[in-house]
Structure formats: C-alpha cells, structure tokens
Amino acid sequence: MRFNPLTKLVIIVLATFVFLANVSLMYEIVFIVFLGILLLINGDPYAAMIYWLIFSLLLLLSVTVFKNIHDTWSIIGSFLIIGGRRILPTIMAATFAIKHTHVSEWMRSLQRMHVPFDIILPLVVVFRFFPTLTDNLKNIIKALQFRGLISSKLALIVHPIRAIEYVLIPMISSADTVASELSSVVITRGISHQGIHTSIFGDHLRFIDYIVITSSIFFIAGRWLID
Amino acid sequence: MISLHKVNYSQNKNKILQDINLNIWPGEVTVLCGESGSGKSSVLNIISGLIPNLYGGNVTGEIRAHHEPLSFDDYASEIGMVFQNPKSQFINPDVYSELAFAMENVGMDQKTMIQRIDNVVNYYHAQDLLNRAMFDLSGGQRQMTALMSATMLKPPLYLLDEPSSNLDVTAIEQLRRQILDLKNEGSSVIIADHRLYYLIDLADQFVVIDNGHIKCQISRQEMRENATLLATKYRLRNLTAPRLRLTKTRIMRNLSDLITLEAHNLKFRYHCHESLIDIKSLELSNRDVIGISGENGAGKSTLIQLLTGMIKHHEGTILFNGQQLSRKQLVKNSFLVMQDVHLQLFFETVEKEISNGSRLTEQDRQLLESLKLTKLLKRHPQTLSGGEKQRVAIATALLSGKKIIVMDEPTSGMDYGNMQRLSSLIAHLKRAEILLIIVSHDQEFLNMTCSKVLIMNHGRITTVVTPDNMNGGIHND
C-alpha cells in the first residue's frame, strides 16, 4: 500500500519527537512495533523484521551484559547500546520515508508545502546526479589502479588529500557539460512551467494516511497523558 | 509551419551560422546533414530557443512559427526534443516517472497521464520497459524512452539532435519506425544526423549545411534518383546500412614482438546476478587488432575487466605470453581507455599526465608527435576535446609500458571525421608492441579498424569474424 509523502514526513517528525522526549520503555516498545507495522504495510517486511530483531537484541544486552555500569568499557558499551536503541526509531522512520516514494511525489509534496522552485530543482538534480557520481567514483578508482597511481582502494584513505584531488578534479571539470545537458533536458521537458505541477502517483491523502497521521497525534498526546 | 529567414548566429565574434533560410511544413521530415561543426545542431537549437537563451550568443534574423514570431513560453507542449547523449537525457530514476515528467510539469490530471502513458507504451510495445530503472537501460532503450517522453504532450514539432549516434543497428531501426509514426501523425520532424541510411526513405528534404551556410536542399525525389552522385558531391556518408565487413588484414610479427593473451574455461558470475561469463577457449594475439561486439549486457565489459585483471575470475586460467600472471600483474600490464575518458586524467598539464613526473626521452617525444600531442603538452588535460583526451590516455598507457590496451566504446559521441582519425591512429599504433582490443557496437568503425571481431552473446563468444570469414557475420534481422 502506498503512503503519501506528507504522512512520511509526519512520521519522521514524530520519530524525532520521541527521540528528543524522555519516554518510558513501554512507550518505546509500542512505538517500535508501530513503526515496524508501517514498514510492513509499506512493503518492506524484511526491514521490519531486522529492526525488531536489532531492538530486541539491544534491549536484551542492556538488561543483561550492561546491567551494571562500573568501569570505562561498560560505560562506553552501555552508552552505545542505549544510544543505539534511542536512535533506532529515527532510522526506521527514514527507511519508511525513502522506500517506495518517487522523486516526483516528493517534488509535488514539497511544492504543496510552498517550498520554492529554487530549492526543488537543485534537489531533483541531486537525486538524478548522485548515482552517476558514485558510478564515476568507481571508474576513477579503476583508472587510478590502471595508472598505478594507487595500488588498492585503501591507498585513498592513506592520502586523503591527494585522493580528493584525483577524485574531484575530473568530476568538477565535467560539471559544465553535465549542467548544459541536464539544463536542456529540464527546460525542454517544461520544468519551468508556471503553475501547479502534478504527480502521476497522485497526491491526495488516502484513508490509511489519515489513520497514520491520527495515530501520530495520539502518540504525541500519549507522551503527556500516559507516560 | 516554421520559417527561418536570414538567420545569423554568432558567439564571441565567431560566426557560426550565416544567412539561414529554411521552411518546415507540417507532416514533413527534414534532415540536416553536414560534418560535425558545420552548424547543424545550432540550427536545431535556434529553432528550440535554447540558443540564445541557454547557450548565449547573438541571433539575428526572423524565426516564425505559424507566421507568428516564435515564443518559447510553453516548450514542452510545443516542441519535443531528443538529444544526442542517452546518458544525460533523463531526469527521473525510472521509466514510468520519466514518461510522466513533462505532463506533470504542465499540471495534467492523474487520470489523463495514466491513460496517455498507457497508449504510448502500447503503441511502441514498450511494456517491459515501464518499470525499469533508467540506469539499467541500454543506450538504445534510453533513447527510445527519451523519444517516448518527448511525444507525451503531442507537440507539433520534434527536434532530434544526432539521435542515432550511440545506437546499434537494431536500435536505429526502432528509431526509424518511431520517426515514421510521428510523421504519419502529421508532426514535423527535424533531424540533425551524420548517419543518413535510415532516413533515406523517411525524409522529405535533406538540407546540407557546410561551414555555417546552407549549401543545398535536396528533395526526396532527387535523393532517391541520384543518391550516389549527390553523396560524392556533398561528401555525404553512411547512405547505406553498415554491415560487418572487415577490411584490415592481419599484422606480420616476429616472434620477438608477439604478445598473446589466452583464456581457458573462464567463468565469472556476480553474487546473485545471472550475468555470467563462460568462455571455453580464447586466443588473442597482437597479430590482430581485436574487436569485441555484442548487445548490451552480453558480457563485453565483464570480459575485458577479467582480461585486464580488474576483477577476479572464479574459474579457469588467463595466460599472458603463455604465463599465468597474478591479478595485480595483469593490471600492471594492461590499460583501459574508458568511455568517459575525462575520468582518467588527473594532472594539471598533458606533459605531467603523460610522463608521470619523469623526463621525456627523445623516443617518447617521437611517439607524442605521432599522436599529435606535442602542441598540447602545456594544456590542462580537462580542457581538451574528447578525441584529444583519448590520445592523451593512450599516450599514458604507451609510455608506461603497457602491453594490452583496451578501448571501451571509443567512438561513442564521435562524428565520422573523428572516427576516421581514430581509426588511422590505431592503424599507426598497431605497429608498436602492444595488443589492442576494441569494444564497440559501431560496425563501421570495426570494419575500418579491426582484423578480428568477437561477437558476444549471454557471456559466450558466439561468432568470430575475420576478413576471410564473412558469412559468420552479425545477425541483425
């Protein structure tokens, strides 16, 4: 089932709220279950299971191995475990947000929230161009190996500054061509068209969206009333 | 429908177009031909308005559409454009979104959009493309998607800039059919291309552009009757479909400069992909300039990565001059000239790039002279043209003593003149003590360059073509 990007943003904000607020363990568990269910409905049962498993593991560790905090190691360890448990909801919310939402849906939602065109267009370009860049990075590393300029990928870490010169100069100097080509495509496909843009995936809120948004309100209210 | 009257275009005092007069009628296909740099793309960009609005420069003269001065307020619904480079022709990550993009931008309602996509996809039998990621498509599939997205708003005018330059024969045939459909629907189509064979039966007029001027306009009738004559007169090439017909012969070599590369029972598989290399026996030597061809996904790039040691093979042996080398040693002996050659140039001058810091010997300088690089030594490599960058990359390989040089699609985005120059450069290079392997789908280029071509299909070598054995050639349907 598909969720509206607005709903996904609400969940991200809610997860941040829960992260910042001081909530009880019971609340935490309920919330993790809730996010997992959202992931299930969103079509990522695998991710939901993994997150539930991680949470249980962290919970288990914090009541067993790190029950007593006395020396430096247990302080660092328990800090990481408690912190990890804490940040898990925001990671789950992020997974929920990224998966199964198209760029065009985000664009449409951001436009509805009156985010200006000057922000939306660069954002679209980032989404479009980032995969190309990672591809370029792989090719540059290959080229460096053929040239004997590095012996392995690890050599890049040893000389980060030289590495950055090798990696960034070809990328930056090809930006001019890419910018011209992408601008032409963007213009000829009418992105500068004034007025409302629509999304092929629709942008109305469905029943499921209302349910999720309402439950989010309950979660926030519940923090004060029950917890 | 569209008329250009006494149009001139200049940029930084360079006169790019002069006195262009041109009429485009509804339902007609106009082909702009001429060598690269003749100004044929500029004519397209002036009609589209990208010149001067995006590319700058100074345009004078009159451009009218429907007897009215052209206004470009509503691009997407007036003009469908397809550009040359399939890699940078899309904005969305998947085909479905890409097709919808132009319609979304004019604010069409969801129902109409879905309906239109449905129609277009059925029309072009592209159902299997619909849910694919753009990055996974071949050049031909991307170009097809680009043309389909250009049709979504049913514009009356289409402008296609070198649409065939990165396509193989099958994809060009598909393109031809798509253009024919547009013509039959009554749209005007203007195409700038150096390949003409697929347009002969399609075009209503051919406009030959040379050095910024219109040299002549040829009607369809004239072209049919006097094709050969006109071709010679106006230096038009590619009037017939290319076939794999190798013209180069093998190179005589002494045993002392012989380089061999063999692979036996070579197998490779990505973790969970089905992409697979399965080669029983492969024997290559520098008696040939070797071409590797085959459809996208046939395993060409995987094979060359295996042969150059970039990735590790799972089974089998690779022998270099009869010896089994470690992967590192293979990498040390080989060099890949990439398609995006700018990604393999790292230094601030060509000289440093080539010498890697050491001094150039007299012999090195002779080599650079033969690669026509001497004048470019002080330039920054990234400021060079595509062909020049390729030559710099080749020079770095030769000067560092590489024995195997592989070129991956070296002619992509290249016009005919540069393609010929590259071919004669390779003819010159093959005298050196190196083994040259060229991966390309460009049959014309393979014809004039290679003496042996391996055709790959599903990770296997299905056919080996040599000058004497033509009947094994490519099946193009």
Added chain:
Amino acid sequence: MARQQSKIKELVYIGIYTAIYFLVVCISTGVLKLTVPIFNSIMIPALNALLAGVIYLTVLDRVPRFGALTTIGIVMGIFFLITGHFPIAFVPELIFSLLADWLQHGTRGGKTKIYLSYTIFSFGLTGPILPLWFMKQAYINELVSRGKDQAYINHVFAAVTNVSFVISMGSIVVCSILGMWIAQKIYDKHLAGLRGTRS
C-alpha cells in the same frame, strides 16, 4: 524567459555541486567508519571541511551571487530530512549556510574572508552529530532510573563531553582553514586554468 533559462542553468549547477559535496560527505563518513571504531561521527564535519574546500571555491566561481550557498545548505538539509539522517540536522545547515552566504556576498573583504565563510559553512554539517548530545541525555536518564547518583553521573560525563565538544568544534575550525588552504592550491593548479576556456 531568457533570464529564466540562465537561472535554471544556475540551479542545475547548484544541484550538481551539492551532489558532489554530498559525495564528499559520504566519503568522509565512510573513511571515518573504517578507521575510527566508535564516536566517529563527531569528526565528520572536520574531515569533510578538510576535503571539500575545492567544491566551495568552484561554487563561488560558477554561481557568484547571494543565495547559492544557502540553497546548497537547504538542499543538504532537506536531503538529511528525507533520508532521515536526523531531521534536526536541517537547522544548522540553514543557519550556517545563510551566515556564510551573507558573509561571502554581503560584506567586503579579501581572500581571508573566504577562510572565515568556509569555516562557518563547514559548521552546517554539525547537524548529524546532534543526536550524540541527545543520546547523552537519554543515557543520563537511564542511569538515573537505575538509581545511580547524580554526582557519579556528572563525574562520568564532565570530562568526556567537554573534551569531545572542544575537539569536535576546534577540529572543524582548524580543518576548515587547512582545507581551504589546500583547496586554494588545488584550485590554482587545476581549475583556475580551466576557467579561461569555459565559454
């Protein structure tokens, strides 16, 4: 219309540079993850500042007007928001990029100004490390709930947090200045020469 098209090209440029900047952020994060086992995230802004200067200079050169840096900051922020790095990461991105933008384009000054504005811009990336601070709060709460006394907790945290805060913030300043110095060298070596040939 003509103006709008050249503006579109500028926006596309900004998008491309943001993507490259983001790639450097990813590389910095990856490198630190591989080399420093824990609490590596506090060093991300500093390492990134060391590496990304040349992109900053390119942006100033290619889109030399107020708004470019802010747009990059906001786009990065939204990217953090959508990819859920940490929603509050949006705030420092916005504030620091706006400040850097204003300093760079709204005030007079020579070459040293670039060092200052770049340092400020680099602080934009402190957003993703904010969670650590909140994690500390959560941890303290947990300790309290287990009945540890306040003095003990303070003792545990006083040194750790202050030192790491100073290290983290100080390293951003140092690395920004150093990174900009390196970037100027790389820029003069490569990109200054490229500029003349651009049309």
